Amino acid sequence: QVQLVESGGGMVQAGGSLRLSCAASGRTFSSYAMGWLRQAPGKEREFVAAISWSGGNTYYADSVKGRFTISRDNAKNTVYLQMNSLKPEDTAVYYCAAAYRIVPARPSEYDYWGQGTQVTVSS
DSSP, X not given: OOOEEEEOOEEEETTOOEEEEEXXXXXXXXXXXXXXXXXXXXXXXXXXXXXXXXSOOEEEOTTTTTTEEEEEETTTTEEEEEEOSOOGGGOEEEEEXXXXXXXXXXXXXXXXEOOOEEEEEXX
């Protein structure tokens, strides 16, 4: 069982930056691939970024590539999402999610989810 708690969301102006954190419980954090996904009002939940269990591989949605960076610290059981050059269309609830070993191809394939943190980007 893995419990995930996100933090770091808030309101920022366009062009600004935020850093999201996701703290995981359990001693097997390093066995899990981790992802960040988001859901805007009236839209489906979508993939943002993912990182392999070792941290050696990262993946990004085209819409955030070059602006967002995912990283993890297995010693601290924490995954991060550094978000730069934020745009109003990045406004959403951001979720941290975990999947055993393999980075999922679809959001529905993650095993565990956090409660989400709101990110609002004003123009």
